[in-house]
Amino acid sequence: MVRMTAHAYALADGNTIPAIGLGTYGLNDQSGVDAIASAIHDGYRLIDTAYNYGNEEVVAEAIRRADVDRSDLFVTTKLPGRHHGVDETLASFEQSRKRLDLDWVDLYLIHWPNPKRDRYVDSWRSMIKLKERGVVRSIGVSNFTPAMLDRLSAETGLMPVVNQVELHPYFPQAELRAYHAEHAIRTESWSPLAKRTELLAEPVIVEIAERHGSTPAQVVLAWHLALGAVPIPKSADAERRRENLDVFDLELEAGEVEAISGLERGRIWGADPDTHEEM
Numbered sequence: 029m030v031r032m033t034a035h036a037y038a039l040a041d042g043n044t045i046p047a048i049g050l051g052t053y054g055l056n057d058q059s060g061v062d063a064i065a066s067a068i069h070d071g072y073r074l075i076d077t078a079y080n081y082g083n084e085e086v087v088a089e090a091i092r093r094a095d096v097d098r099s100d101l102f103v104t105t106k107l108p109g110r111h112h113g114v115d116e117t118l119a120s121f122e123q124s125r126k127r128l129d130l131d132w133v134d135l136y137l138i139h140w141p142n143p144k145r146d147r148y149v150d151s152w153r154s155m156i157k158l159k160e161r162g163v164v165r166s167i168g169v170s171n172f173t174p175a176m177l178d179r180l181s182a183e184t185g186l187m188p189v190v191n192q193v194e195l196h197p198y199f200p201q202a203e204l205r206a207y208h209a210e211h212a213i214r215t216e217s218w219s220p221l222a223k224r225t226e227l228l229a230e231p232v233i234v235e236i237a238e239r240h241g242s243t244p245a246q247v248v249l250a251w252h253l254a255l256g257a258v259p260i261p262k263s264a265d266a267e268r269r270r271e272n273l274d275v276f277d278l279e280l281e282a283g284e285v286e287a288i289s290g291l292e293r294g295r296i297w298g299a300d301p302d303t304h305e306e307m
């Protein structure tokens with residue numbers, strides 16, 4: 029069931045996640061600070077970064093510049109693959125927190141499971157500690173399969189409240205979303221616009237956009253909202269960021285959602301969580 033109030037969802041741990049966020053991969057240096065600060069000014073409240081993006085300090089500077097209460101922001105960062113392990117996770121988190129210049133992080137994710145290394149359960153135990161200490165509000169994972177999620181729950185007794193996965197009309201992930209719904213896991217969509225590629229020129233999307241007087245990107249983001257997934261589009265351009273946020277009045281018909289899901293063809297760059305090892 030999709031529970032959304034005031035453009036946000038309740039998570040299984042009682043916290044609240046905004047219904048849309050800003051992806052920041054590639055937003056670096058001063059232009060990154062300007063872009064993220066202007067996004068916050070324009071109404072973005074969820075900021076998605078990662079240790080591996082090398083821009084946690086850029087996010088920190090943008091937050092310092094923004095005229096928004098810290099408690100109104102929802103900052104996500106992620107644990108890199110090379111830091112999996114009990115002590116490594118605690119140390120890595122502290123580095124991220126310091127770079128972000130925050131007392132707490134709203135959502136901390138294991139970036140990739142790295143199954144060959146097989147230390148993600150250890151990392152998860154440390155993330156549970158970080159949550160207990162109050163330096164992280166919600167803990168989740170990224171790129172996890174149902175088998176990996178089952179294992180986390182079986183071995184620690186705690187299921188992640190979010191799984192951030194590749195999700196866009198070329199890769200709608202119906203089975204994984206059904207598993208999430210059964211286990212009260214909120215789905216977050218990475219590369220929600222399929223990194224732009226040719227998705228936004230697909231006739232079915234262009235036609236629906238024309239029918240609603242919207243843009244193709246808005247139609248794709250409305251599709252994510254219709255699925256109850258949290259998209260985190262990245263844009264370096266202020267106009268496009270505002271366009272991406274202005275989607276809550278666009279309601280797609282069930283048939284339109286189905287037609288967009290019909291574009292399914294697979295992952296865009298082939299990173300399979302069962303084999304990909306993130307550094």
Ligand SMILES: NC(=O)C1=CN([C@@H]2O[C@H](COP(=O)(O)OP(=O)(O)OC[C@H]3O[C@@H](n4cnc5c(N)ncnc54)[C@H](OP(=O)(O)O)[C@@H]3O)[C@@H](O)[C@H]2O)C=CC1
Nearest residue numbers: 051052053218219220221222223224245261262263264268
């Ligand atoms: N957990 C994980 O493993 C992963 C997480 N992520 C997260 O997801 C975020 C988003 O994914 P990302 O890969 O960046 O791809 P997106 O699907 O968000 O697409 C970004 C591309 O779309 C363009 N774009 C954005 N808005 C519009 C628009 N309205 N009209 C036309 N083009 C547009 C951008 O160009 P421009 O900037 O010029 O506007 C950019 O080229 C990342 O930034 C990151 O935070 C991404 C990959 C993996």
Ligand SMILES: O=C(O)C(=O)[C@@H](O)C(O)C(=O)CO
Nearest residue numbers: 053078080140299305306307
């Ligand atoms: O999170 C991202 O934006 C990514 O692209 C990651 O998946 C990533 O940095 C990676 O997997 C590179 O191997």
